[in-house]
Amino acid sequence: MSEYFLGIDIGGTKILTAIADSSGKILISNKRSTEADKGQDVIIDNIIKTIDNVLNNSNISKEEVASIGIGSPGPLNTKDGVIIENANLPWRDVPIVELLEERTGISPIFLENDANAAALGEKWFGAGRGVADLIYITISTGIGGGIIIDRRIYHGKSDIAGEVGHMIIDPNGPLCGCGNHGCFEAMASGTAINRMAKKVVEDNQESKMFALLKGDLNKINGKVIAEAAEMGDQLAQDIWKRAAYYMGLGIANLLNIFNPGMIILGGGVMKAWDYFEKPMMEGIKKHAFDSAFSSVEIKRSELGDDVGVKGAIAVAMGDRLLS
């Protein structure tokens, strides 16, 4: 009998579920709206629908599914399979593993923090193949991270290791959502970049960004900043440089602490790679020990939008990946 693995990526707006063969290759996937506003029962129903969909469309029986991996935003209790809370989902203390084991009859099911799952996905199926120790950093609205040590996710004592976005890199910096000032996330995330840009446009209405926004500064986003930069707007280019400086500083800190073989960068902000790559790399080089800088590869995520679900599949495969 063949063995298959199911991965489920639970997001605030969509659920992406896929089934993979024993090499981790995705055979079929299914995406559905999470319908987070409709509450726990509807969300669970939607997850079940995606599972049924991929099983039916691949003609794989439940008995052939060796295990399921779930990637979800945290905080979680991965050991007990409980989602403690999600910023974008209206549920609390959801024993998701137990619920899905009951509904599907499939066991075991493993729950994992989404950034950790993504790190594991990149390690086995993406940019990190062949590397034992790496840090995956996702830079989008916020900054999250997953740490792989000796080919496994490093969880830490209470399951929250890898919160690199809340490393403080400038105590006089802007307020972060976590209540502290100058976290990496407050200095270099998409939200931070938008905030910087808004301020710049407020003070400089001659910026091409102002024209692109038709004066509605609340519509500022990465695309507008990139477009203005592309048009030669120095102010927009400087925003990327400033964010890139802090990206470089935060990454350099991680190099000095962890001395990893690889840093993999994912998340929406990577779309602007061409604007920040150079100043970011300069920032890393300037702030990291030579030996840490010269021994690390800085790569972009290779799994792109599939990083969540491929990570969930890696979580499902677990120790099988080590052999």
Next chain:
Amino acid sequence: MSEYFLGIDIGGTKILTAIADSSGKILISNKRSTEADKGQDVIIDNIIKTIDNVLNNSNISKEEVASIGIGSPGPLNTKDGVIIENANLPWRDVPIVELLEERTGISPIFLENDANAAALGEKWFGAGRGVADLIYITISTGIGGGIIIDRRIYHGKSDIAGEVGHMIIDPNGPLCGCGNHGCFEAMASGTAINRMAKKVVEDNQESKMFALLKGDLNKINGKVIAEAAEMGDQLAQDIWKRAAYYMGLGIANLLNIFNPGMIILGGGVMKAWDYFEKPMMEGIKKHAFDSAFSSVEIKRSELGDDVGVKGAIAVAMGDRLLS
């Protein structure tokens, strides 16, 4: 035949060598001046003299010594057993393991970074017994660190993991010896504290520190600051608070990134524990995630001045400690 383990702690001013039984208990130790100014051959001779001394005084033969561990400041190449450079010792690219194997006939000999060795010593013989993941931080002239993951030293890709002292926590902070601004070491080490105090005394000659120094501000040190604080000097007390704030911030960063079960603090600055414990703990609590803060124990080194040599013994014992 019994097995014994030799540990050698090579410092800029002294060499401390000890021999331990298979439980890691030190039977006898010997301390000698390093005589760093006399060059490589004399230093090696002095190391050999300490080895001969502990063997002779314990009546243990070379054949009974299972292995030797060396703790040395870095940078090192631990795999090849080479000391690349030491700030306080006038040698470069010293193949110390090969040299000592030749001179003693004892093999294997393991070389380890002193902060890593200290971390391992605390893990097995000190404050960290029973804890799998911990970070040892030594705060003295500089700030160094050693990371223990799954009961072993975490070395990183190029052997420099654990350089927590060069995590940048305030890019507008003072210049660090490494060339960057606002490293943890530049904000909270003994050197940083003395620099802060000197500035305070320059501006406030009414401070009790000024009287204690008899006006010679270059003589400022932790003892004077502590003494003035003890005498009720608010300025001196504030210096500890300020340093403690940055200690707390740096440690909190490590908690958010690593979520370790324990942080062990060593180094000379710990002598002033009573002055900074409270504000440091407040700083950690304020800047770390609740879950990371509530799951970590913050402890002082239990091995004190022996941390180096006990760490070297732990290095010598290696994987025997795991069984």
